Amino acid sequence: MFDRILAMLAKEFIELKRDRWAMVRLIAPLVIQLVIYGYAATFTVNHVSTAVLDLDNSQVSRALISHFVATGRFDIVDYPSSQAQFNRDINTGTAVAGIIIHAGFAKGFANGAGAPLEVAVDGTNSNTALIALGYVSQIVGVFEQERAPPAVGGGIGAAPRAVNISLQARPWFNEGLDDRWFFIPGVIGTLAMMQVISLTAFAVVREREMGTLEQIMVSPIGRVEFILGKTVPFFLIGFGDVALVTGLGALLFHIPFIGGPLVLMLGSTLFLLAAIGFGLLLSTQSRTQQQAFALNFFIVNPFFILSGFAFPIAAMPVALQWFTLINPLRYYIVILRAVFLKGVGVAVLWPDFLALFMLSAIMLVVSVLRFQKSLD
Amino acid sequence: MSSAGARIAITASGVSRHFGELAAVSGVDLSIARGEIFGLVGPDGAGKTTLMRMLAGVLRPDAGSITLDGIDVLADPEAVKPRLSYMPQRFGLYEDLTVAENIFFYAELFGGAPAERRARTAELLEAAGMAPFRRRLAGQLSGGMKQKLGLVCALIHQPSVLLLDEPTTGVDPVSRRDFWAILYNLRESGVTIMFSTAYMDEAERCSRLALMHAGKVRLCDTPARLKQAMPGVLLAVSAPDPRAVRAALAEAPGVLGVLLKGDHVNLRADSTARAGEFAAILGARGIAYTAITPEAPGIEDVFVALTGAQAAS
Ligand SMILES: Nc1ncnc2c1ncn2[C@@H]1O[C@H](COP(=O)(O)OP(=O)(O)O)[C@@H](O)[C@H]1O
Ligand SMILES: [Mg+2]
Numbered sequence: 001m002f003d004r005i006l007a008m009l010a011k012e013f014i015e016l017k018r019d020r021w022a023m024v025r026l027i028a029p030l031v032i033q034l035v036i037y038g039y040a041a042t043f044t045v046n047h048v049s050t051a052v053l054d055l056d057n058s059q060v061s062r063a064l065i066s067h068f069v070a071t072g073r074f075d076i077v078d079y080p081s082s083q084a085q086f087n088r089d090i091n092t093g094t095a096v097a098g099i100i101i102h103a104g105f106a107k108g109f110a111n112g113a114g115a116p117l118e119v120a121v122d123g124t125n126s127n128t129a130l131i132a133l134g135y136v137s138q139i140v141g142v143f144e145q146e147r148a149p150p151a152v153g154g155g156i157g158a159a160p161r162a163v164n165i166s167l168q169a170r171p172w173f174n175e176g177l178d179d180r181w182f183f184i185p186g187v188i189g190t191l192a193m194m195q196v197i198s199l200t201a202f203a204v205v206r207e208r209e210m211g212t213l214e215q216i217m218v219s220p221i222g223r224v225e226f227i228l229g230k231t232v233p234f235f236l237i238g239f240g241d242v243a244l245v246t247g248l249g250a251l252l253f254h255i256p257f258i259g260g261p262l263v264l265m266l267g268s269t270l271f272l273l274a275a276i277g278f279g280l281l282l283s284t285q286s287r288t289q290q291q292a293f294a295l296n297f298f299i300v301n302p303f304f305i306l307s308g309f310a311f312p313i314a315a316m317p318v319a320l321q322w323f324t325l326i327n328p329l330r331y332y333i334v335i336l337r338a339v340f341l342k343g344v345g346v347a348v349l350w351p352d353f354l355a356l357f358m359l360s361a362i363m364l365v366v367s368v369l370r371f372q373k374s375l376d
Numbered sequence: 377m378s379s380a381g382a383r384i385a386i387t388a389s390g391v392s393r394h395f396g397e398l399a400a401v402s403g404v405d406l407s408i409a410r411g412e413i414f415g416l417v418g419p420d421g422a423g424k425t426t427l428m429r430m431l432a433g434v435l436r437p438d439a440g441s442i443t444l445d446g447i448d449v450l451a452d453p454e455a456v457k458p459r460l461s462y463m464p465q466r467f468g469l470y471e472d473l474t475v476a477e478n479i480f481f482y483a484e485l486f487g488g489a490p491a492e493r494r495a496r497t498a499e500l501l502e503a504a505g506m507a508p509f510r511r512r513l514a515g516q517l518s519g520g521m522k523q524k525l526g527l528v529c530a531l532i533h534q535p536s537v538l539l540l541d542e543p544t545t546g547v548d549p550v551s552r553r554d555f556w557a558i559l560y561n562l563r564e565s566g567v568t569i570m571f572s573t574a575y576m577d578e579a580e581r582c583s584r585l586a587l588m589h590a591g592k593v594r595l596c597d598t599p600a601r602l603k604q605a606m607p608g609v610l611l612a613v614s615a616p617d618p619r620a621v622r623a624a625l626a627e628a629p630g631v632l633g634v635l636l637k638g639d640h641v642n643l644r645a646d647s648t649a650r651a652g653e654f655a656a657i658l659g660a661r662g663i664a665y666t667a668i669t670p671e672a673p674g675i676e677d678v679f680v681a682l683t684g685a686q687a688a689s
Contacts, residue, residue, distance in 0.1 A: 007484030011470065011477075018472040018513075212468030215529075218432055219485040220457045 004221045008229020016233065026237060027244070030191050034245055037187045038253045048132050050074040051095035053086040058106035060147070064117075067143050068099070073135045090120055097121045097132050109147070181256070184249040185336035186309040188242055192268070193275050193303065193329050196238040198296045200231055200279025204371075205292045208283075223372055231276045238272040258343030266346070267335035270356035274328035277363025284370040303329050331356045384446075385410045385537050385568035386431065391440035393426055400426040402591045404440070408570060408584075410536075413563055416572040417579045417675065418588035424572035425465055427588070428541045431570070432462035444537050458486065461535035465542045467526025471515030475506060478514050479529055486533035493532070500528045503558050520551030527558065538562065540571035544578065556581065576676035585675070589683040599675060606678045608632045609648050613658075614640040615665040624661050625654055635680050642677055 016022050050068070054061050068074045077095055080086040089095040102116035109115035119136050121129040207213040207230075216226060242264070249255040278299060286292035305311065306320055307329035313321055324330045331352040338344050346353060386408040393401045401423040408414045416424050429435035431442055433453040442449040444456045469478055476497070483493045501507045504524040509517065514525060523543060530538070538559075544552050559569055571582075579585050579599065586596040595602060615621045618641045622634050625643060630653065633644040643654065651668045658665050673681075 003487060004485055007481055010484075011473065011481050014477060015470065015472045207468070210468050210471075211464055211466045212470060214429075214434055214464055215468035215482075216485065217434055218457060218460065218462045219482065220454065220487070221485050 004225050005229045012233045037183045047075045048097050049077045049095050051078045051089040051098045053080050053100045055103045056101045056105035060106040061101045184255050185340045186333050188245040189329050189332040192238050192241040194300050196234050196275040197279040199234045200276050201282040201292045204283035205286050205289050235272050242268050259339035263345050264339045270360050271332040273360035274363050277367050280367035303327050387443045391437045393437050399591045404593050410568050411566050413582045414570045415579045415582035415585035422588040423591040428539050432539050459536045461530040462539045463530045469514040474511050476510040482529040483532045505554050520547040523547050538569045579675040594682050602678050603673045606673045606681045608644045610671045610673045611643045612640050612671040614667050620663045
């Protein structure tokens with residue numbers, strides 16, 4: 001039986017070697033997506049183009065404006081001289097955010113009667129708007145703390161009101177709240193999953209399309225031997241993916257790697273087995289590569305969105321939360337983030353390991369059984 | 377095992393398979409002796425491929441039983457595999473692998489001593505006239521070459537039963553000749569060969585053949601006896617416009633069937649004595665003809681007589 005698996009493996013590697021673009025197709029998407037997530041995909045908003053209408057024109061109002069500029073979050077692109085021009089700036093998109101400091105700001109600030117400040121944001125990109133609004137209240141809060149005469153209450157009547165109690169939020173594990181640190185472990189899992197599921201599915205469907213599958217099935221090779229010979233290369237490729245993205249992440253983005261490599265390897269093994277199981281299952285449901293392509297899309301996208309990669313699972317509707325239970329990426333991302341950022345081991349992560357183990361076992365058994373049926 | 381069991385290589389009894397409403401194969405009984413070259417003849421859609429796949433154990437029948445070399449294929453498909461070779465209508469080759477690598481891969485799947493394997497590979501490549509192409513990628517071979525490579529791969533493990541599904545469809549005449557030379561050689565060494573074809577002329581090459589139509593085996597015998605079994609006699613009418621002849625005589629008294637054969641029409645009639653009557657009808661209608669002569673029936677004539685269908689010729 002070992003000879004036959006080796007024969008399959010040798011054949012697979014010769015085919016891979018002959019495929020001149022294989023390496024490009026395997027590696028380019030990884031690097032491109034890593035770079036995209038590393039550099040472009042971030043929740044941090046910087047350099048929001050801002051218009052400031054200073055109707056007070058006092059020393060205090062100018063100090064507030066310089067506070068805004070100093071943070072780097074806001075770029076002041078225009079100082080309109082009238083409300084009409086201010087509106088035009090926002091409407092034409094010249095400025096995404098606008099700040100109006102009304103007349104009497106300095107006076108109100110000094111005597112505690114309330115200093116009128118108005119903030120307008122372009123809500124068409126609600127994410128940016130909300131984040132920018134958050135910054136405004138932060139900046140105003142800091143300004144208030146620094147400048148307010150201690151005896152006087154009240155504060156600034158900003159639209160998003162600055163809280164008087166200063167909330168000390170100190171994020172753990174990712175103290176700079178660097179989005180890259182949050183994303184890149186997830187990128188590893190997502191990319192490995194996409195590649196392994198689709199490679200497995202396409203490779204098996206291709207043998208079916210070429211007629212080689214039927215040919216092989218009349219030889220003494222067993223179903224399990226065939227599947228092993230067929231999928232071991234993709235398992236290795238998946239491991240290569242994990243190693244490559246981890247290495248690049250450390251090199252380019254200085255992602256910490258606090259946990260143990262063995263924990264990562266165990267988690268990756270279980271995860272890749274589950275991904276191969278899904279790929280095989282997909283191949284049993286597809287007669288042609290087009291069908292496999294469409295099915296692949298319908299599996300991989302929901303897995304990606306419902307993995308906790310970008311959107312917290314706890315915020316999803318309950319039905320979708322249930323669905324995430326069969327999503328291997330969900331568990332793997334927990335393990336990846338823990339290994340990279342927290343350094344915890346199996347003692348803490350065992351529920352995720354157990355879930356991945358059961359998922360991969362079930363998927364492999366089901367897909368091998370279905371594979372048998374699909375030969376008819 | 378009884379002596380009859382030892383002489384029989386393939387049996388099928390009551391083999392049926394449906395796809396939805398369609399009865400692709402229904403109630404087929406066959407018994408093929410060791411060393412036969414057995415032909416399965418029928419037009420496209422007759423059920424040849426479906427029957428072959430069931431014999432090879434890749435498709436399960438809905439009903440019936442199959443034995444190969446005395447082994448029950450349905451109960452023990454694994455036991456048959458080393459003795460059997462099945463070559464599908466389109467043999468699955470790995471196009472990114474060379475000729476030699478393809479052969480080596482299929483040889484590995486079946487096991488066997490490497491030295492023996494090398495000798496056999498060389499011998500088969502030689503017989504197929506493919507020795508100079510060992511290092512060529514399978515994807516770059518011509519259609520006939522691909523088919524011969526498929527046969528070489530299928531024969532590498534020295535099977536005792538060979539199932540070939542339309543092995544020569546779309547193959548050039550030279551490759552076809554090589555192909556048949558290999559098959560006749562195999563028969564010498566006692567290999568049982570069953571092949572399907574839609575070419576009636578190839579049917580003449582086999583020891584026995586089964587005429588298959590609409591999922592059923594209509595008749596099964598030697599080519600000579602099948603021809604005798606044709607009801608009526610055959611008269612060939614050569615004419616410049618055979619279509620007009622067919623139109624004129626199709627409904628004439630004594631005509632059992634008409635088959636257009638390129639430059640002439642084969643009339644199946646109840647007696648050769650009708651020739652004069654047919655000549656008179658053609659004369660009366662003013663249709664030109666050069667001769668009306670008795671003709672020995674071919675397999676296609678038998679097939680048409682039995683099924684009313686005209687197969688590819
Ligand atoms: N897998 C299948 N699913 C549905 N119908 C099939 C399948 N295989 C064959 N058929 C149908 O069964 C009939 C017999 O087909 P086949 O055995 O391929 O005939 P042949 O080989 O003589 O041309 C055809 O009508 C074909 O469409
Ligand atoms: Mg066919």
